[in-house]
Amino acid sequence: xxxxxxxxxxxxxxxxxxxxxxxxxxxxxxxxxxxxxxxxxxxxxxxxxxxxxxxxxxxxxxxxxxxxxxxxxxxxxxxxxxxxxxxxxxxxxxxxxxxxxxxxxxxxxxxxxxxxxxxxxxxxxxxxxxxxxxxxxxxxxxxxxxxxxxxxxxxxxxxxxxxxxxxxxxxxxxxxxxxxxxxxxxxxxxxxxxxxxxxxxxxxxxxxxxxxxxxxxxxxxxxxxxxxxxxxxxxxxxxxxxxxxxxxxxxxxxxxxxxxxxx
Ligand SMILES: NC(=O)C1=CN([C@@H]2O[C@H](COP(=O)(O)OP(=O)(O)OC[C@H]3O[C@@H](n4cnc5c(N)ncnc54)[C@H](O)[C@@H]3O)[C@@H](O)[C@H]2O)C=CC1
Ligand SMILES: CC/C=C\C[C@H](O)C(=O)/C=C/C=C/C=C\C=C\[C@@H](O)C/C=C\CCC(=O)O
Numbered sequence: 001x002x003x004x005x006x007x008x009x010x011x012x013x014x015x016x017x018x019x020x021x022x023x024x025x026x027x028x029x030x031x032x033x034x035x036x037x038x039x040x041x042x043x044x045x046x047x048x049x050x051x052x053x054x055x056x057x058x059x060x061x062x063x064x065x066x067x068x069x070x071x072x073x074x075x076x077x078x079x080x081x082x083x084x085x086x087x088x089x090x091x092x093x094x095x096x097x098x099x100x101x102x103x104x105x106x107x108x109x110x111x112x113x114x115x116x117x118x119x120x121x122x123x124x125x126x127x128x129x130x131x132x133x134x135x136x137x138x139x140x141x142x143x144x145x146x147x148x149x150x151x152x153x154x155x156x157x158x159x160x161x162x163x164x165x166x167x168x169x170x171x172x173x174x175x176x177x178x179x180x181x182x183x184x185x186x187x188x189x190x191x192x193x194x195x196x197x198x199x200x201x202x203x204x205x206x207x208x209x210x211x212x213x214x215x216x217x218x219x220x221x222x223x224x225x226x227x228x229x230x231x232x233x234x235x236x237x238x239x240x241x242x243x244x245x246x247x248x249x250x251x252x253x254x255x256x257x258x259x260x261x262x263x
Contacts, residue, residue, distance in 0.1 A: 023237040036061075038083040038090075040068035040076075041097070070097045070115030071107075076122050084126055091136040092236055093123045098141060098159075100195050102204030105155035112159035116140050117166060120183070128179045135180025139235045140167050142185040144247060147256055150216070152209035153202075160187075164245055168258050171243030182242040184235040187256065188228045189220045189249050221250035 041047055047065045054063050064086050068079040083090055095116040099108055120138055127136040145153065146160030164185055171183040190196060200210040231248045235241050245256040 020233040020237060034062055036087045038064040038066060040066045040079045042067065042069045070119055071110050073118060076119055080122055080126060089134055090123055090126045091134060093138045095119050096141045100156050100202045102153055102155055102206055108155055109159050113162040116163050120170060124179065124181065127181050130179060137182040137236050139232055140185040142187045144187050144189045146187050147247060152206045152213045168243045175242060184241050184244045186231055186235065187245050187247045189223045190217050191223050191225060191228060223248055223250050
């Protein structure tokens with residue numbers, strides 16, 4: 001899990017993650033008898049309180065927090081190696097780290113898209129069956145903004161479209177290469193998290209378009225965090241899902257077929 005601590009995954013971590021433990025463990029032969037989770041994030045403050053809660057519930061031996069900035073190659077590489085050394089393998093990666101600020105658009109691309117690519121390539125060093133790995137599954141947190149444009153956030157939209165495109169291409173490359181690694185993406189609508197707070201201040205040069213965004217929020221509503229985590233586990237545990245984009249709306253979730261230019 002990268003960028004897991006606050007927001008979408010924190011609130012539902014306990015209820016949903018461990019509820020799917022048996023299904024997740026059944027996917028690989030070398031997983032042992034319990035789900036172990038490395039939480040990688042650059043926010044130490046949030047991490048400490050969550051780790052205390054989870055450690056009380058599940059024991060220290062199943063949890064690991066590693067400070068990690070997805071913009072820093074060496075930190076991601078070291079975090080994955082520490083995870084391997086601690087738990088003996090990595091079978092599931094969730095690339096969840098993301099930011100929204102149209103004023104710092106180059107950083108947004110660096111975190112939301114380049115960070116996903118970097119973590120994917122680095123985890124394949126451990127997951128890829130051609131490199132001695134056991135295979136696995138990668139779930140990238142994109143957004144509905146990875147499917148259709150958020151007019152007030154053109155670069156955020158670009159970063160999330162990039163995540164969807166990278167996911168679909170990486171999935172096909174992995175399948176054709178025999179890596180044994182599935183790659184899917186999660187496309188939630190609006191979720192009440194830290195990132196969703198104070199939206200006008202995050203729109204930068206497009207803050208004059210904030211009213212249109214508010215209308216979109218009213219139209220699409222707010223997705224519950226547990227719906228996002230349930231969708232995540234569907235992409236992890238359903239072995240038929242590879243190169244999938246799972247859209248999560250307030251009332252339903254559905255898959256977005258890839259557009260083919262050859263049919
Ligand atoms: N909140 C929403 O309405 C939606 C959010 N998303 C996506 O969900 C993902 C999670 O976002 P939220 O939970 O909403 O936001 P959040 O701001 O509550 O959580 C984001 C997490 O990513 C971490 N992070 C940020 N930059 C990082 C970096 N360089 N290295 C490592 N960790 C970093 C933060 O410390 C934080 O723990 C993001 O990719 C976001 O784009 C997608 C659709 C809707
Ligand atoms: C202003 C940005 C606020 C929050 C950012 C948050 O991280 C996020 O990503 C929220 C995205 C919400 C998007 C909601 C609706 C998007 C609608 C259009 O882009 C169309 C999207 C999908 C169409 C699906 C279909 O069935 O065709």
